Amino acid sequence: MAAAPLLAIRDLTVQFRVDAGWVTAVEGVSIDIGEGDCVGVVGESGSGKSVTALSILRLHDRATTRIPNGSIVFKGQDLLKSSKRSLRGIRGGEIAMIFQDPMSSLNPVLTVSEQISETIQQHQKMSGTAARQRAVELLDLVRIPDARRRADDYPHRLSGGMRQRVMVAMAIACRPRLLIADEPTTALDVTIQAQILELLRELRQELGMSVMLISHDLGVIAEFAQSVVVMYAGRVVEQAPVAQLFRRPVHPYTVGLMAAVPKLDGDATRLSAIPGRIPGPQEDIPGCRFAPRCGFALNSCLQAPPPTELVGELHTVRCPPQVLALGDVNG
Amino acid sequence: MADAPIVEVRGLKKTFMVSHAGGTSPLNALDDVNFDVMPGETLGLVGESGSGKSTAGRILVGLIPATAGTVSLFGRRITGRDGAAALRAVRSRLQFVFQDPYAALNPRMRVGSSVAEPLEIAGKLSRRDRSDRVAELFELVGLPKISTDRYPHEFSGGQRQRIVIARSLALNPDFIVCDEPVSALDVSMQAQIVNLLMDLQQRLGLTYLFIAHDLAVVRMISTRVAVMYAGSIVETAPKKDIYAQPQHPYTKALLDAVPRPDPAFVRAPVISGEVPSLLDPPKGCRFHPRCPLVMDRCRTEVPRLAASGTERQVACHLFAERN
Numbered sequence: 260m261a262a263a264p265l266l267a268i269r270d271l272t273v274q275f276r277v278d279a280g281w282v283t284a285v286e287g288v289s290i291d292i293g294e295g296d297c298v299g300v301v302g303e304s305g306s307g308k309s310v311t312a313l314s315i316l317r318l319h320d321r322a323t324t325r326i327p328n329g330s331i332v333f334k335g336q337d338l339l340k341s342s343k344r345s346l347r348g349i350r351g352g353e354i355a356m357i358f359q360d361p362m363s364s365l366n367p368v369l370t371v372s373e374q375i376s377e378t379i380q381q382h383q384k385m386s387g388t389a390a391r392q393r394a395v396e397l398l399d400l401v402r403i404p405d406a407r408r409r410a411d412d413y414p415h416r417l418s419g420g421m422r423q424r425v426m427v428a429m430a431i432a433c434r435p436r437l438l439i440a441d442e443p444t445t446a447l448d449v450t451i452q453a454q455i456l457e458l459l460r461e462l463r464q465e466l467g468m469s470v471m472l473i474s475h476d477l478g479v480i481a482e483f484a485q486s487v488v489v490m491y492a493g494r495v496v497e498q499a500p501v502a503q504l505f506r507r508p509v510h511p512y513t514v515g516l517m518a519a520v521p522k523l524d525g526d527a528t529r530l531s532a533i534p535g536r537i538p539g540p541q542e543d544i545p546g547c548r549f550a551p552r553c554g555f556a557l558n559s560c561l562q563a564p565p566p567t568e569l570v571g572e573l574h575t576v577r578c579p580p581q582v583l584a585l586g587d588v589n590g
Numbered sequence: 591m592a593d594a595p596i597v598e599v600r601g602l603k604k605t606f607m608v609s610h611a612g613g614t615s616p617l618n619a620l621d622d623v624n625f626d627v628m629p630g631e632t633l634g635l636v637g638e639s640g641s642g643k644s645t646a647g648r649i650l651v652g653l654i655p656a657t658a659g660t661v662s663l664f665g666r667r668i669t670g671r672d673g674a675a676a677l678r679a680v681r682s683r684l685q686f687v688f689q690d691p692y693a694a695l696n697p698r699m700r701v702g703s704s705v706a707e708p709l710e711i712a713g714k715l716s717r718r719d720r721s722d723r724v725a726e727l728f729e730l731v732g733l734p735k736i737s738t739d740r741y742p743h744e745f746s747g748g749q750r751q752r753i754v755i756a757r758s759l760a761l762n763p764d765f766i767v768c769d770e771p772v773s774a775l776d777v778s779m780q781a782q783i784v785n786l787l788m789d790l791q792q793r794l795g796l797t798y799l800f801i802a803h804d805l806a807v808v809r810m811i812s813t814r815v816a817v818m819y820a821g822s823i824v825e826t827a828p829k830k831d832i833y834a835q836p837q838h839p840y841t842k843a844l845l846d847a848v849p850r851p852d853p854a855f856v857r858a859p860v861i862s863g864e865v866p867s868l869l870d871p872p873k874g875c876r877f878h879p880r881c882p883l884v885m886d887r888c889r890t891e892v893p894r895l896a897a898s899g900t901e902r903q904v905a906c907h908l909f910a911e912r913n
Contacts, residue, residue: 303776304747418864419639448638449803453847453860475776478849482857501853519781520851521806523833529788530810532781536746 263335264291265469266315266354266437271329273310273319275540281325282540284310285493288329290471292437297463297470299484299501301477303516305537306490308473312439314339315471316350333437352382355430359442361422365414371398372410375429382433397428401458420451427458434466441473456483477520481505486573489513492538492548494564499574509576509583512549547577555582594665596765596797597627597650602659604645608869617868619645621821623659624895627765632791632798634812634829636805636844640865641818643801647767650799651686652677663765682712685758689770691750695742701753702728702738708760727756730793731786748779752786759790769801784810805848809833814901817841820866820876823895827902837904840877875907883908 273285285307292298302308313319315331315338331338333354338346350356358364366374375397376390385393391410398406401424414422423443430438440459444452460483463470474480480487480501487504489497489512497510508514518531535552538544544551550560557579559565565579576583604620620642627633637643648654650661652668661669664683666676688694695704702724709720725735731752742750751771758766768787772780788811790796802808808815809829816826817838825838836842846858863880866872872879878888887907895905 303778420864448865449805450638450843450847450861451864453849453857454862456849457860476849477777477851481851481853481855482849505851505853516777517851519777521781521784521804521810523806523809523845523848523850527810530781530784532785533778534782536748536779537776 262294263332264293265296265334266290266292266471267330267332268311268315269330269332271311271314271331272327273307273314274325274327276323276325277541279541283493284540285314288490288493288495290488290495290498292469292471294436295467295469297472297483297485299480299487300471300473300490301475301480301487301516302490303475303537305492305539307493308490309441310493311490312356312441312471312473315439316354316356317341317346318356348382351378351430351435352433353435354437354439355433355435356439356441357423357426357430357443359445361419361426361446362414364426365422367414370411370413371417371425375410375425375432378429378432393432394428397432398425400431400462401425401428403428418451419447420454423447423451423455424458427455427462431462431466431468435468437469437471438463439471439473442475443472444479445475452479459483477517489516492544493540494548495577496549497574497576497578499571503571503574507571509570509574510549510578511553511555511582515552553582557581593628595626596629596664597625597799598660598662599623599625599646599650600660602646602649602661603657604642604649604654605657615869618871619821619868620649620657623818623821623823625816625823625826627797627799629764629797630791630795631813632800632811634808634815635799635801635818636803636808636815637818638803638844638865640820640868642821643818644769646818647686647769647799647801651684651767652681653686682761683764685761685763685766687751687754687758687766687768687771689773691747691754691774692742694754695750697742699741700739701742701745704742705738705753705757705760708757712761723760724756727759730759730790731756746779747775748782751775751779751783755783755786755790759794762794763796765797765799767799767801770803771800772807773802773804780807787811805833805845817844820871821868822876822905823903824877824906825902825904826895831899831902837898837902837909838877838906839881839883839908843880843882875905 268290271288274281274283288311300308326339372391372394375394379385379390379393395406395410398410403409403424444455472483484501486500488495491512497513508517515533521530533552538548546561547564550556565577567575567577570576602620602623606617606619607614608617635643649656656669660667663680666680668677705724705727706720709715709723724738728735733752772783800811812829814828815832816823819840825841836845843861861880874890875888875893878884893905893907895903898904898909
C-alpha cells in the first residue's frame, strides 16, 4: 500500500482541436494502478475512458491533441515528458494495449506469427526462427488450438475470437508489467467474450501483470476488476473497490447507471432510465457535468464542479455531502 | 380470428451462395425455421452472430426472398407464387426498425421530412394534415415538436432512434420487426428506448419481433423468447420459463456467459469452442461439438424442434427422449 503505484495518472487534462478552438475531452483525471492490480474504468460514450487510456502510451495524434495539465508516472518516469524513443521502448514492451476491434489492429498481409515475431524482435534481440518458435508458444499460451499450424494463417482466416486471442498473444509477448485492455470483448459474442475474459484472468495470474480494463459494460467490470473508476463526460465521478461500489454506489450517476442495466433476474417490468443525454465535450457546463440530468442537483452543483469526497475506505466520490445524504436515503 | 397468429413461419430456409477462391458454395443461413408471432405479443429472437436471426427478420418484411418454406403475415402468404401481391396488400401494416439510427436517416433531410415521407408516399393526407401527424408522432416518441426542422446530426443516438421509431409508426402499423434497436446505444439511452417501445406497444396495441443478442434486454421486453443457433431455433418458451429453467444446453450456456453486474456472482464454467462455419456445419446437431451433454446420437441425427411441455419447444435429443 505504501509503495508508489506502478502507474499514477495525476490531474490529467486532454484537449482536442476543433474548428472553434480546443475542447476538453478529459479533465482532472487521477487514477492509480498498483503492482498486480486490476483496475476497471467504466463509462458511456464520451466519458473519456479511452482518451485517458490512449494518453498513457501517447497514442493521440499530436497535431490535434494537447495535454495542458497532469502527469502519468510509470515506474518513476513521467510518460508525458518522455522522448519518442523511450516511449517506443515502453509501448508493447512494459506496457501493452489491446483494442476493441482485433481486425483493424492486425496487419492483413502478414501471417499471425510474422506479426507476433515483429513485436518480439522490436524489443528483444532474437533470431527469426527463435521468434517464430516463441510466437507459436504464445499462441499456445492463449489457447489457440493447433497453434503451430495457425501461426501461418493470415488474420482473415481467423474468427473474431481467435483474432482477439492473437492480439492478446502479441500484447503479452514481452511480458508487460501493465496491460491496457480497451473494450477487449465488446465486438465479440457473449460466449466468446466469456472465454476471452477467462483467458485474461488466467494470464494475469500466470504473468503477474497489472491490468487496466476499460468497458462500458458493468457486468464485465464486476466480473473482472478489483477496483473501479466511474467516468462521466470527461471526469472521474466515483472510485471504489469493486465489492464496495456495487454494494453501495454513491454518486447519483453510478446509481442511475446500475439501475439502467437490464437484469437476468428480478421482476422489474420497466427499466430505470436516466433522463436527458450525455453532454458532448464542446458543451460548456460550469458545474458538475451530470447536474443537468441529476435528480438531486443543488444550486451549487450547477455553479462549480463539486470537490472529491472520501466516503469510505478507498472510496471517493465527486458529489457534495448534502447530495450524498439524499442518495443514502434512496439507496 | 382473435387467436390467429400475425406471423406464421413454416420450414423457412435461406441459402446464400458465397463465392471464394475455389468457386461458389451454398451457405445455409436458415435451416427449417418455424415460429409464430401472436397479436399483441413480443417475440424475442436471440442468438449470436451467424445464428440467422437478422436474416429471418429481413425475410419476414420482404427485404430478401426465402429459398424455401412459407411465411404468412396477417393470414396471407408472402412467399412463393403471388407472394409479391400479398406482400403489397399487407405492406403498410408492417415496419422495420434497424440497429443503426445513424445510417437509417438521410443526413440531408430535415427529420420532420423523414418522418413525413411514408405519409407522402401513401398519399392519403394533405400537406397540412401531414405536418399535424408529424407533430403528433414526435410527441408520441417524446421529442419536442420544434425539433422537426433540424437535421439528424443535431441529435444524439438515442434521439435519432426515437425519430426512426416515429417514422415507423407513421402509417399505423400493426407489426414491427425491431432488429437490434438498442445495441448501438449507451446503457442509459438504451433504457429510455426499451421503455418507449414498451409504452408504445401498450398504447397502440403493437406486435413486435424483437431481434437482439442481449438476453437481458430481450427478457425485459419479450412475452416469449426463441433462441437461435447456427441457422436454427433451438428453443422457444415463455419468458419466465426460459430464463428460470433453460432446457437446451445452448440456451443454458448463453445465459451462463452473460456477465452479471454483481462481483459476488460465481459463474458456471464457460463453454468452449466457437459458432461453426455455416459453409461446413457439423453433422447432426449443430451445437454438438460444443455441447457438454453430447451423446452419440447428436453427432449424426439432427434434433427437430418438438414440444416439451405445453408452451415450450426444444430441439434437443435429451428432451425428445424424456417425452
